[in-house]
Amino acid sequence: MDAFFASVELLRYPQLKGLAVVIGGGRRKVDEMIRERFADLPLSEIPASAFPLLKDYVGRGVITTATYAARQFGVGSAMGMMKAAKLCPHALVLPVDFEEVRKYSRLFKSTIAEIAPVIEDRGVDEVYIDFTDVPGGQREGGRVLARLIQRAIHERTGLTCSIGVAPNKLIAKMASEFNKPNGISVVYQEDVQTKIWPLAVRKINGIGPKAEIKLAKLHLHTIGDIAAQEPQWLIDNFGKSYGAWMYEAAWGRDDRPVVTESEPVSMSRETTFDRDLHAVRDRAELGAIFTDLCTQVASDLKRKGYVGKTIGIKLRYDDFKIATRDQTIEHFTADAKEIRRVAGQCLKRVDLGRKLRLLGVRVGKLAKVGSAEAAVVPGAASQPSHPHRVEEPAPGYGTLDLF
DNA sequence: TCTGGGGTCCTAGGACCC
DNA sequence: TCTGGGGTCCTAGGACCC
Numbered sequence: 208m209d210a211f212f213a214s215v216e217l218l219r220y221p222q223l224k225g226l227a228v229v230i231g232g233g234r235r236k237v238d239e240m241i242r243e244r245f246a247d248l249p250l251s252e253i254p255a256s257a258f259p260l261l262k263d264y265v266g267r268g269v270i271t272t273a274t275y276a277a278r279q280f281g282v283g284s285a286m287g288m289m290k291a292a293k294l295c296p297h298a299l300v301l302p303v304d305f306e307e308v309r310k311y312s313r314l315f316k317s318t319i320a321e322i323a324p325v326i327e328d329r330g331v332d333e334v335y336i337d338f339t340d341v342p343g344g345q346r347e348g349g350r351v352l353a354r355l356i357q358r359a360i361h362e363r364t365g366l367t368c369s370i371g372v373a374p375n376k377l378i379a380k381m382a383s384e385f386n387k388p389n390g391i392s393v394v395y396q397e398d399v400q401t402k403i404w405p406l407a408v409r410k411i412n413g414i415g416p417k418a419e420i421k422l423a424k425l426h427l428h429t430i431g432d433i434a435a436q437e438p439q440w441l442i443d444n445f446g447k448s449y450g451a452w453m454y455e456a457a458w459g460r461d462d463r464p465v466v467t468e469s470e471p472v473s474m475s476r477e478t479t480f481d482r483d484l485h486a487v488r489d490r491a492e493l494g495a496i497f498t499d500l501c502t503q504v505a506s507d508l509k510r511k512g513y514v515g516k517t518i519g520i521k522l523r524y525d526d527f528k529i530a531t532r533d534q535t536i537e538h539f540t541a542d543a544k545e546i547r548r549v550a551g552q553c554l555k556r557v558d559l560g561r562k563l564r565l566l567g568v569r570v571g572k573l574a575k576v577g578s579a580e581a582a583v584v585p586g587a588a589s590q591p592s593h594p595h596r597v598e599e600p601a602p603g604y605g606t607l608d609l610f
Numbered sequence: 611t612c613t614g615g616g617g618t619c620c621t622a623g624g625a626c627c628c
Numbered sequence: 629t630c631t632g633g634g635g636t637c638c639t640a641g642g643a644c645c646c
Contacts, residue, residue: 231614269614271646284646287613303614330617330646415644448620449643477615517638527613531640567615 209388211332212272227277227298232268262296377461399459404431433457477567486559505543514539515570518549523565
């Protein structure tokens with residue numbers, strides 16, 4: 208979907224069309240404030256001048272989406288709000304409305320499903336679709352079906368999307384970026400040399416910032432540069448698995464199927480504080496947040512019908528370093544109190560002497576409620592999986608019995 | 611005044627089992 | 629008198645994606 212979060216907001220506030228708008232940041236319920244002020248007007252008639260400007264934004268957070276007008280200024284997703292404010296001070300800011308976004312996410316996915324049922328979910332604004340067995344799916348290399356899907360989504364939602372059609376997921380993903388927004392691009396296997404090789408290595412889904420830096424140090428900048436290497440050389444430099452994959456990817460080879468169903472592996476909640484907190488000085492505040500996170504994870508699990516066995520915490524310190532601790536218990540649970548108890552044990556094993564920026568709680572090793580695997584009675588006699596392992600508090604930290 | 615939140619997958623060492 | 633080989637599970641960290 209094109210600029211999905213922003214586009215969803217523009218449906219409500221069409222008067223902002225064409226303007227530089229960014230979505231993100233917001234603990235502040237910006238649009239609620241505005242709607243209260245203009246309660247007598249329909250949303251679409253609230254003047255654009257009433258919306259807050261990026262330069263007046265104070266607080267932590269990143270941009271999740273920028274309209275194409277804002278992108279002209281170099282503002283993009285994942286950019287810190289403060290940095291974005293420098294690049295484009297007069298952009299309007301709106302907070303993410305997750306409920307609205309999820310509503311349109313369901314709507315566009317169900318629209319596709321009616322036309323082409325083999326779909327892989329790739330998050331709120333993206334899917335892979337298998338055209339292979341869709342009637343007419345091969346006409347003009349898939350372009351006809353892509354056009355049909357694009358039109359159906361626009362009719363149903365008013366939103367635009369970009370579609371890449373290719374022999375596999377790897378190339379389709381790259382192709383989808385060729386004609387944004389509202390574009391269609393068909394790429395054949397034999398186009399790899401001309402259309403894929405000139406692209407930056409970063410365009411491969413799976414090559415991120417770290418791999419890009421390492422490749423640059425080896426004087427590899429384009430996908431073609433990777434394709435020109437000996438596979439063994441790539442394996443020597445990037446490892447057996449990643450090196451071999453990278454070589455195949457550079458040649459446009461990918462045999463992953465479109466996966467229509469999958470079970471969740473973990474569920475988590477985390478929050479970045481408005482200001483950095485200290486375990487001792489801000490104990491009460493931190494304790495309340497911690498309990499809250501556990502309650503939220505527990506209710507997520509219950510709502511979706513899962514229980515979990517591994518409970519863990521995540522901290523981000525003020526220097527952005529991350530620490531995680533987890534512990535696997537003998538039975539499955541979705542109980543907030545129990546999650547809090549075990550997560551509290553985990554907290555005793557990290558350094559709480561430094562200022563914290565983020566706290567998170569995670570439950571993993573999930574099983575569906577009622578499944579055979581989950582049907583272990585809590586408290587029933589069972590062998591501990593590692594009878595001799597004692598989760599020792601880290602030296603020097605154990606005296607901080609805060610939670 | 612830097613840098614969200616919710617995920618997946620991989621690696622690597624140690625414990626433990628047969 | 630130097631000490632296997634294969635396998636699983638647990639834990640911590642890190643890269644990457646949307």
